[in-house]
Amino acid sequence: RKGNVIITGASSGLGLATAKALAETRKWDVILACRNFLKAERAAKSVGIAKENYTVMHLDLASLDSVRQFVDNFKRSGKPLDVLVCNAAVYLPTAKEPTFTAEGFELSVGTNHLGHFLLSRLLLDDLKQSDYPSKRLIIVGSITGNTNTLAGNVPPKANLGDLRGLAGGLNGLNSSPMIDGGEFDGAKAYKDSKVCNMLTMQEFHRRYHEETGITFASLYPGCIAETGLFREHIPLFRLLFPPFQKYITRGYVSEEEAGKRLAQVVSDPSLTKSGVYWSWNQSSASFENQLSKEASDAKKAHKLWEISEKVVGLA
Numbered sequence: 001r002k003g004n005v006i007i008t009g010a011s012s013g014l015g016l017a018t019a020k021a022l023a024e025t026r027k028w029d030v031i032l033a034c035r036n037f038l039k040a041e042r043a044a045k046s047v048g049i050a051k052e053n054y055t056v057m058h059l060d061l062a063s064l065d066s067v068r069q070f071v072d073n074f075k076r077s078g079k080p081l082d083v084l085v086c087n088a089a090v091y092l093p094t095a096k097e098p099t100f101t102a103e104g105f106e107l108s109v110g111t112n113h114l115g116h117f118l119l120s121r122l123l124l125d126d127l128k129q130s131d132y133p134s135k136r137l138i139i140v141g142s143i144t145g146n147t148n149t150l151a152g153n154v155p156p157k158a159n160l161g162d163l164r165g166l167a168g169g170l171n172g173l174n175s176s177p178m179i180d181g182g183e184f185d186g187a188k189a190y191k192d193s194k195v196c197n198m199l200t201m202q203e204f205h206r207r208y209h210e211e212t213g214i215t216f217a218s219l220y221p222g223c224i225a226e227t228g229l230f231r232e233h234i235p236l237f238r239l240l241f242p243p244f245q246k247y248i249t250r251g252y253v254s255e256e257e258a259g260k261r262l263a264q265v266v267s268d269p270s271l272t273k274s275g276v277y278w279s280w281n282q283s284s285a286s287f288e289n290q291l292s293k294e295a296s297d298a299k300k301a302h303k304l305w306e307i308s309e310k311v312v313g314l315a
């Protein structure tokens, strides 16, 4: 049978390119889990994904009710789940004030981390039950949350501190909107959310890999400087960022190439090792990359897991 893969945020950028790469193999039914149904349908059409290889399902990660609704709808479809890709993200580098999810969590961490945390927890059983030869849960990470890299050292740096803001609900009322309890900073909130994504992947690996055989992985696909992620940035940044990444840092990667990389992590038979943060070298070969101290801190991963469980209502 064809494999079933859910990709969140597949209506643009990396998610869409990955959906296309997988659909073209005709070995996958790709479920585009998107907040804007019409945009996702149009996007799939515009890149030429054939009807028989995809389905669009509504999912708004900025609402935990929507996440639960999505999971119910998926379970009711009766399809097995073979691979889940947590890809969607928002990045609000120029925001002066925080904005919030339906439940009142700061939007970047609420969407990128908490929405995906609940989604993957609720779908873990489906992955477990799948009879597919290689079941995988993939969470897209980023270099910017990794303070052991040049990009990760551009201020403001990621730092989750003692997680007091998250424990307080990230709501900006009786707690700080930032995980570490500090002042709101949109660029930092995004980086923090990516550290959470990488920590979550490793905690899943420690808790569930042996028991379930599921491969848990994260990746940094390269700098895809032209995606919608930078839509909130100032125009001059959007103009200069792609050539800067192409010619100066040489970290630039096209959407198409990045999509192929993520598609490898979904389906390549050689990338089955669990607990790995994948990256690619200049000649586009994959390798197991090192995470920063904070992004590989097992104690912090454990604490983040427990607090996130409480915050999303699982514990």
Ligand code: NDP
Pocket (backbone or CB within 6 Å): 008, 009, 010, 011, 012, 013, 014, 015, 033, 034, 035, 036, 039, 059, 060, 061, 062, 063, 086, 087, 088, 089, 090, 111, 140, 141, 142, 143, 194, 220, 221, 222, 223, 224, 225, 226, 227, 228, 229, 230
């Ligand atoms: P895009 O902005 O192009 O794609 C992000 C996707 O997330 C969009 O489809 C967007 O939907 C979706 N999304 C946003 N909020 C929600 C929500 N509340 N519910 C459901 N979907 C939502 O950015 P990229 O393709 O660049 O980003 C994809 C991933 O890659 C992210 O995890 C990002 O952190 C990561 N990444 C990107 C890098 C880059 O250089 N671009 C580098 C490293 C990692 P909509 O279309 O409706 O806006």
